[in-house]
Amino acid sequence: MENQTLKKLYEEYGFSEKTITLVKEVEQEIKPIINNIDEIAQINSIKVLQAFQQNNISDMHFNSTTGYGYGDIGRDTTEKVFAQIFKAEDSLVRGQFISGTHALTVTLFGLLRPGDTLLSITGKPYDTLDEVIGIVDNPSSLKSFGVKFEQIDLKNNDFDYETIQEKLKNKKIKVIEIQRSKGYSTRKSILIEQIEKVIKYIREVDKDVIIMIDNCYCEFVGTQEPIEVGADIVVGSLIKNLGGGIAPNGAYVAGRKDLITLVAERLTAPGEGKEVGPSLGITKSLLQGLFMAPTVVASSLKTAVFASKCLEKLGFDVEPKWNMPRADIVQTINFNDKEKLIKYCQGIQMGSPIDSNSIPEPWDMPGYTDQVIMAAGAFTQGSSIELSCDGPIRPPYTAFMQGGLTYEYGKLGVMKAIENII
Ligand SMILES: *Cc1c(COP(=O)(O)O)cnc(C)c1O
Numbered sequence: 001m002e003n004q005t006l007k008k009l010y011e012e013y014g015f016s017e018k019t020i021t022l023v024k025e026v027e028q029e030i031k032p033i034i035n036n037i038d039e040i041a042q043i044n045s046i047k048v049l050q051a052f053q054q055n056n057i058s059d060m061h062f063n064s065t066t067g068y069g070y071g072d073i074g075r076d077t078t079e080k081v082f083a084q085i086f087k088a089e090d091s092l093v094r095g096q097f098i099s100g101t102h103a104l105t106v107t108l109f110g111l112l113r114p115g116d117t118l119l120s121i122t123g124k125p126y127d128t129l130d131e132v133i134g135i136v137d138n139p140s141s142l143k144s145f146g147v148k149f150e151q152i153d154l155k156n157n158d159f160d161y162e163t164i165q166e167k168l169k170n171k172k173i174k175v176i177e178i179q180r181s182k183g184y185s186t187r188k189s190i191l192i193e194q195i196e197k198v199i200k201y202i203r204e205v206d207k208d209v210i211i212m213i214d215n216c217y218c219e220f221v222g223t224q225e226p227i228e229v230g231a232d233i234v235v236g237s238l239i240k241n242l243g244g245g246i247a248p249n250g251a252y253v254a255g256r257k258d259l260i261t262l263v264a265e266r267l268t269a270p271g272e273g274k275e276v277g278p279s280l281g282i283t284k285s286l287l288q289g290l291f292m293a294p295t296v297v298a299s300s301l302k303t304a305v306f307a308s309k310c311l312e313k314l315g316f317d318v319e320p321k322w323n324m325p326r327a328d329i330v331q332t333i334n335f336n337d338k339e340k341l342i343k344y345c346q347g348i349q350m351g352s353p354i355d356s357n358s359i360p361e362p363w364d365m366p367g368y369t370d371q372v373i374m375a376a377g378a379f380t381q382g383s384s385i386e387l388s389c390d391g392p393i394r395p396p397y398t399a400f401m402q403g404g405l406t407y408e409y410g411k412l413g414v415m416k417a418i419e420n421i422i
Pocket of ligand 1: 099100101102104126128179180181182183214216217237238239
């Protein structure tokens with residue numbers, strides 16, 4: 001009965017017989033993976049609920065402050081909740097961070113001093129950090145302040161252990177950056193087990209080097225977070241996983257107390273640090289977003305698995321494959337065809353709740369080197385925990401798709417995109 005109604009609605013919504021049949025098959029096949037995702041969401045939900053309860057979150061924490069924001073109990077308690085979830089000593093969770101890029105920038109400027117060296121061991125960092133680091137010239141970059149940058153590329157999708165050891169023995173490194181998610185590259189994302197192994201290895205050579213993780217897109221994908229496997233500090237965006245689609249903006253940094261203090265004093269002012277920063281009424285949204293995050297991340301993962309299987313069946317090269325372990329919520333699809341990439345992204349936009357009638361086109365986005373096409377019919381501007389898809393216009397014409405506030409809506413978006421390319 002329901003099946004007939006659904007089929008009729010699918011048809012009315014414009015899905016072809018081919019898409020409807022494909023989807024039916026795929027949904028059967030991915031069931032075991034979907035069940036596993038639900039189990040992970042259950043574990044992360046316990047973590048979140050305990051953190052709320054043990055920090056006595058109550059109505060009074062939804063307070064708002066203005067001006068300096070002294071004594072903002074909601075903000076301070078939210079930071080305790082985030083710290084607990086990450087098993088970190090301290091955290092900074094602020095709307096004063098515009099997004100992940102800004103939090104990464106403030107963290108790097110907070111930790112590094114002239115003459116210091118930053119070493120990335122996951123190859124070139126995320127595109128928006130090019131001008132921050134000085135890989136692309138900018139008069140305000142870390143490089144312009146005399147901070148050096150070096151990178152070691154991954155080798156067969158894993159860390160290049162030999163080169164890392166050699167580097168650490170020959171040169172004093174201040175901060176090592178590990179970016180878990182692949183960004184706009186074709187490599188695989190880094191699993192927590194790989195991070196655990198490389199951190200143990202690094203510690204054998206250098207006990208003091210600060211290990212910083214760009215954790216964007218990876219929170220709650222598994223059941224362990226980077227501090228638990230030895231990282232010193234993690235950074236992530238609240239318009240991604242932990243914002244749960246509800247945080248209006250912001251980012252977090254969690255980790256060692258001394259490091260969080262350095263970052264806080266760069267975000268606000270030396271001597272003021274964490275004590276200032278008005279919450280301007282967003283604390284309830286941050287907490288509610290965190291509360292929803294385990295389920296929302298699970299919905300995004302399900303949407304990614306669904307898309308991976310569908311597009312693989314249609315003959316496209318996908319990463320990860322539907323049944324492979326995932327480190328982040330990102331699904332890549334190589335179209336090897338500029339028009340197909342554009343059509344797919346446009347289809348995702350057509351399946352969105354917001355701006356479904358505007359057609360995205362490739363454009364020169366600030367902070368990115370190539371032209372980028374971005375589909376994001378989101379409630380929050382640029383939010384990529386909501387179903388979104390983007391791709392730099394360069395071979396192999398790869399779409400980077402992520403998000404999905406619910407699996408049902410995520411699936412419909414993917415179906416619309418598929419319909420647009422077949
Ligand atoms: C998205 C992302 C960033 C930047 O975060 P924004 O919130 O978009 O500024 C940095 N690093 C990685 C790996 C990302 O995926």
